[in-house]
Amino acid sequence: xxxxxxxxxxxxxxxxxxxxxxxxxxxxxxxxxxxxxxxxxxxxxxxxxxxxxxxxxxxxxxxxxxxxxxxxxxxxxxxxxxxxxxxxxxxxxxxxxxxxxxxxxxxxxxxxxxxxxxxxxxxxxxxxxxxxxxxxxxxxxxxxxxxxxxxxxxxxxxxxxxxxxxxxxxxxxxxxxxxxxxxxxxxxxxxxxxxxxxxxxxxxxxxxxxxxxxxxxxxxxxxxxxxxxxxxxxxxxxxxxxxxxxxxxxxxxxxxxxxxxxxxxxxxxxxxxxxxxxxxxxxxxxxxxxxxxxxxxxxxxxxxxxxxxxxxxxxxxxxxxxxxxxxxxxxxxxxxxxxxxxxxxxxxxxxxxxxxxxxxxxxxxxxxxxxxxxxxxxxxxxxxxxxxxxxxxxxxxxxxxxxxxxxxxxxxxxxxxxxxxxxxxxxxxxxxxxxxxxxxxxxxxxxxxxxxxxxxxxxxxxxxxxxxxxxxxxxxxxxxxxxxxxxxxxxxxxxxxxxxxxxxxxxxxxxxxxxxxxxxxxxxxxxxxxxxxxxxx
Numbered sequence: 001x002x003x004x005x006x007x008x009x010x011x012x013x014x015x016x017x018x019x020x021x022x023x024x025x026x027x028x029x030x031x032x033x034x035x036x037x038x039x040x041x042x043x044x045x046x047x048x049x050x051x052x053x054x055x056x057x058x059x060x061x062x063x064x065x066x067x068x069x070x071x072x073x074x075x076x077x078x079x080x081x082x083x084x085x086x087x088x089x090x091x092x093x094x095x096x097x098x099x100x101x102x103x104x105x106x107x108x109x110x111x112x113x114x115x116x117x118x119x120x121x122x123x124x125x126x127x128x129x130x131x132x133x134x135x136x137x138x139x140x141x142x143x144x145x146x147x148x149x150x151x152x153x154x155x156x157x158x159x160x161x162x163x164x165x166x167x168x169x170x171x172x173x174x175x176x177x178x179x180x181x182x183x184x185x186x187x188x189x190x191x192x193x194x195x196x197x198x199x200x201x202x203x204x205x206x207x208x209x210x211x212x213x214x215x216x217x218x219x220x221x222x223x224x225x226x227x228x229x230x231x232x233x234x235x236x237x238x239x240x241x242x243x244x245x246x247x248x249x250x251x252x253x254x255x256x257x258x259x260x261x262x263x264x265x266x267x268x269x270x271x272x273x274x275x276x277x278x279x280x281x282x283x284x285x286x287x288x289x290x291x292x293x294x295x296x297x298x299x300x301x302x303x304x305x306x307x308x309x310x311x312x313x314x315x316x317x318x319x320x321x322x323x324x325x326x327x328x329x330x331x332x333x334x335x336x337x338x339x340x341x342x343x344x345x346x347x348x349x350x351x352x353x354x355x356x357x358x359x360x361x362x363x364x365x366x367x368x369x370x371x372x373x374x375x376x377x378x379x380x381x382x383x384x385x386x387x388x389x390x391x392x393x394x395x396x397x398x399x400x401x402x403x404x405x406x407x408x409x410x411x412x413x414x415x416x417x418x419x420x421x422x423x424x425x426x427x428x429x430x431x432x433x434x435x436x437x438x439x440x441x442x443x444x445x446x447x448x449x450x451x452x453x454x455x456x457x458x459x460x461x462x463x464x465x466x467x468x469x470x471x472x473x474x475x476x477x478x479x480x481x482x483x484x485x486x487x488x489x490x491x492x493x494x495x496x497x498x499x500x501x502x503x504x505x506x507x508x509x510x511x512x513x514x515x516x517x518x519x520x521x522x523x524x525x526x527x528x529x530x531x532x533x534x535x536x537x
């Protein structure tokens with residue numbers, strides 16, 4: 001009887017185990033499964049490595065600032081159109097910079113691999129309109145006290161930036177900065193995440209007023225995602241140099257340096273020292289006159305110096321380039337900020353009568369379009385661009401125009417390496433500016449508020465110090481007229497534009513004026529527009 005009762009007790013305990021403990025184990029296992037999958041997904045496939053050590057990254061440093069390139073393999077996954085918090089699981093991997101694959105546009109060619117996660121392995125990449133990016137960053141301890149930013153270029157089209165899960169700011173096409181100083185912890189490793197939406201231009205402009213509504217705007221974006229370089233930068237928290245533009249004139253024998261400055265004290269006096277280097281040796285050193293914040297125009301000041309080096313940049317002498325640094329000094333000569341180096345070439349292209357002159361010699365331009373930035377990331381690398389340009393030079397081409405007939409979100413990936421290759425090869429470029437037809441011009445203040453000026457400023461900054469970029473092309477195929485290519489009617493007199501075409505002309509000239517205000521040193525022409533502007537095309 002006692003043995004039977006003991007057996008009964010054991011059976012009762014066993015049943016309780018089955019009833020309570022085993023389900024608890026199953027539930028606990030199910031709870032852990034996403035974590036397990038997440039941890040498994042965070043390991044790249046064999047032969048692939050995500051290198052996030054900033055000590056191994058490309059970096060530039062001066063006594064007052066430093067920047068670190070954080071390109072490379074990032075965690076990545078498709079996302080919902082509306083996201084409120086950083087995702088914690090199902091990460092795959094994708095390279096930055098690069099456009100998401102799957103687009104069927106005739107000119108695009110996929111060149112980068114998406115390392116998928118099992119959680120979304122059946123996702124149709126062509127239909128992805130938003131995605132999450134993530135990687136670890138370590139802000140150098142020496143940056144304590146500096147303003148710390150994340151800088152994006154060629155963003156297609158909108159990014160919300162998070163640091164350790166906290167939203168710290170937004171960036172819109174075509175690029176910009178997010179100040180992460182308040183959330184950054186120099187000397188510590190943190191998690192940087194970005195929620196990126198590929199929205200058309202209308203959505204980008206709407207996002208300034210209604211971010212959620214902007215994400216629902218439908219439209220085609222060919223190259224989607226982080227399509228340009230991403231930098232982590234530490235700069236002075238006070239007075240500093242923000243942008244540098246170098247203009248050279250062979251005819252007048254001078255160099256002009258335009259500098260955008262920020263956070264100047266209205267009661268202090270400043271000066272700018274410029275040093276020009278050739279292979280590490282200073283070949284020119286000059287300082288501006290003293291100035292105050294009130295002397296700036298639109299936050300910018302320009303000063304010039306008489307100088308004409310023997311080494312001119314030319315299509316035959318592309319090796320003739322210099323580096324320039326600008327130092328912001330206080331009235332006592334103390335250094336407040338020193339810029340990174342700016343590479344430039346001393347050259348000048350101008351029109352005289354019916355002819356082009358480069359550095360005083362007449363030049364005949366033989367032109368074709370250049371498609372590398374429209375094809376994709378693989379074609380936009382320095383090596384690929386250089387190969388394309390050398391091949392073109394091999395059969396007599398000395399001038400190309402970038403083939404994006406406008407600058408809408410997704411029209412292209414980064415031009416940074418293409419322009420650097422053109423400088424090194426000796427290929428003249430006409431660089432596309434935004435098309436007036438993509439913007440609204442009806443408002444009284446449209447020239448300032450419709451987004452055109454802001455977007456044009458980005459593309460001017462992208463080109464401004466490249467000697468290869470000698471012209472800007474704009475408003476492609478929008479202001480022509482019947483028989484504008486008839487040689488008997490290219491006389492500067494006949495003009496068969498219709499009334500609708502004349503409305504386009506008025507808008508095109510407004511757009512040209514904006515670009516000319518940003519950069520008056522380059523020839524601007526309206527592509528395939530007959531007799532409009534400085535050239536008949």
